[in-house]
Amino acid sequence: MDTIASLFSFITWPVSWVIVQFHKLYGAIFGPDTGWAWGLSIVSLVVLIRICLVPLFVKQIKSTRNMQVLQPKMKAIQERYKSDKQRQSEEMMKLYKETGTNPLSSCLPILAQSPFFFALYHVLSAIASNKKIGVIDQSLLDSARQAHIFGAPLAAKFMDSADKVEALGASLLDVRIVTAVMIVMMSASQFFTQRQLMTKNVDLTVKTPYMQQQKMLMYIFPLIFAVMGINFPVGVLVYWLTTNVWTMGQQMYVINQNPTPGSKAQDQYLGRLLKSITTHGEVRGRTKRNTVKRIVSKGPDRNDIERKFVTGLAKLGLAPQEDGSVAKSDTAVADAEGGAAQRRQQPKRQTKAKRHTSAGQQTGAKDTESSESEPTTSLQKKAPQDDKPKPAGKPASGSSRQAKSGQRKGPQRPKHPSKK
Template identity: 60%
Template sequence: MTFSFLNPLYTAVSWIIVQFHSLYSHVFDPDGGWAWGLSIVSMVIVIRICLIPLFVKQIKATRAMQAIQPKMKAIQERYKNDRQRQSEEMMKLYKEAGTNPFSSCLPILVQAPFFTALYGVLASVANDKTIGVINSDLLNSAQQAHIFGAPLSATFLGSDEVSVKIVVAIMIVLMSLSQFITQRQLMTKNMDLTVKTPFMQQQKMLMYVFPIMFAVMGINFPVGVLVYWLTTNVWSMGQQLIVIRNNPTPGSKAWDERQTRLKKAGRLNPDGSVKKVGLLATLSGGGGKPAATSAAAVVEETVQVRRQQPRKQSKAQRQHASGQPVVGEPGQDQAAADAPQTDLTKHDAVPAGSPVSKQPVGKAGTRQQPKRGGQRPKKKP
């Protein structure tokens, strides 16, 4: 094979397709277009699920580009006569923000190897050559498969039948149109159009360049590849609609629409924050209070509870509180035990009721330990 470094990709792509084909063969004709077409669609879904973390990273990078737009505009105005310095400052700003203007192209770049591998697999099927895990039996089955009357490996330029050209042309138009709609909804609904920056110009350019590029290249794509790109574009469109509706960029048209929906539903606080509902409301304190306020209230309540806890008492203090005779002072009544006692020295008085006040005092203010056998210390005459 000419491109030997692509063999692992050929094997991986063909293996995924064959596994889904064996699954769909239980329902559809193994040699029909439904079994092979759905196998390609299922492969796209598997790839896009694996790319969800990259899609999340793309959203964060795009939001970072939105956040630095005012700084980008300031750099443009400051160095409008020095293009080189302007480019240097822009690259420095991108590095500090951890983003770049081409972050939105990441999903397409990552899918490029899979697209190339699928193109090679279908080209081998058209040229009657086995590839990857597709053996001669599977090769014959794939060659018989037709999608809406067009062979799986047929191309617009490589087919002489008018019906096949019409099917391929419709698929090319749908592929390009879905690409344009996806990029346009990102531009018109999820970006702050009040600030004109190079990032906005780049996104606007991509909105027109990508569809045209795919339309020109699509005339050489096999039907199976067109199915691949049409499926991935539809996936991107739906995925982006969900993100734009539930997590729009602040300041965009979609953000204003979301705030209006939340206000009508009564879920918007006066400060602009969203009220929690259900379990989230319970955890955050309920009543529409912000989570930060509820958390502060919980902390304050915990501190107050801790302050109300009684301190640990000594054995002598517990005996005094219960009215029992204190050790070292048998026979004294409760009044004598409660009377204030002072040391023989001229220092500070010992608080009444403390363990120290219950011990006999000797010379120089030192306490004498009681002797063994229960004998009391001798009193000083």
């Protein structure tokens, strides 16, 4: 880890400068040598970095959704050009270019903040080794080494020896308890972030291998963070826990305000939107109007959730407009009432006694019908079926059947001498 961190040593100076500026602010409030001053400085560094990465986060969301939509087409290309890998790659790149999708966009936020993460790790390692780094001089170095978060020094690790921890003015038990709790919280926040993405913000109508991969990552990522966390200093754990909580809150906001079409989150969002329109009689808010505008522009390509929303508006006598508003429409009311009338109505559940009574009535009616039809049947049997004479050499099929069954007995024509 130290070797990797040294590769990003070029960014340690700006990272250390930002931490020192925040430390001056919080040091004036909590005291310069306290864990609150240094801990909140790291938290503020995370917030500043994540605010700068918001545009990349938006690109990540769009890329993830586009990849979900393109999964069926990508699978079809793979099946079609199964034996030609070069043609398969060309068709994939062509599909990405036509749809404006970049597969690497989903990794941009993590890649962009990686240099800051390793630079912070490099700074904290230097503090643990009592070395000056960046803009942190000896006085700031002594202050940072005295800072403790719940009894654990900023530069201490879970795997540190007792002698090294005592040199930082703390006990090994306190360090391991604090780091273990932070590692568990870090892994749990990562798991919850991935879980809410899979359970709420995924199009349930599209079943692709991409969803299975995301489910695997939901369990693999927390394990990776748990294993790596035992080698992170307390200050780095503060950084990573803060960025996980930020990601979780940011994703929760996006899911509630701009959910993926066809997902459970979209069903909940449009349900809230319909309730708001029912209360106020109009679409309030720019984001909500843009949502209605997108649904109108889709036309017949709407999914089941969006059609359910339009039907709900029709029941209120409202119709969505192209500008994102809603207007009263008599046609919408008629369509809603007609659709409700055409629905299949389930019969009411009858008691056991009523079911037996109705079954007996049906049986009696069948017996009456069969008794009334019997005379007609007997008359039909007695009526001659055909008055035409049969050929001499071919006896009638009916007479032969009757002779075999024993219903009609009599002399039979002798066989021709040649047929004996």
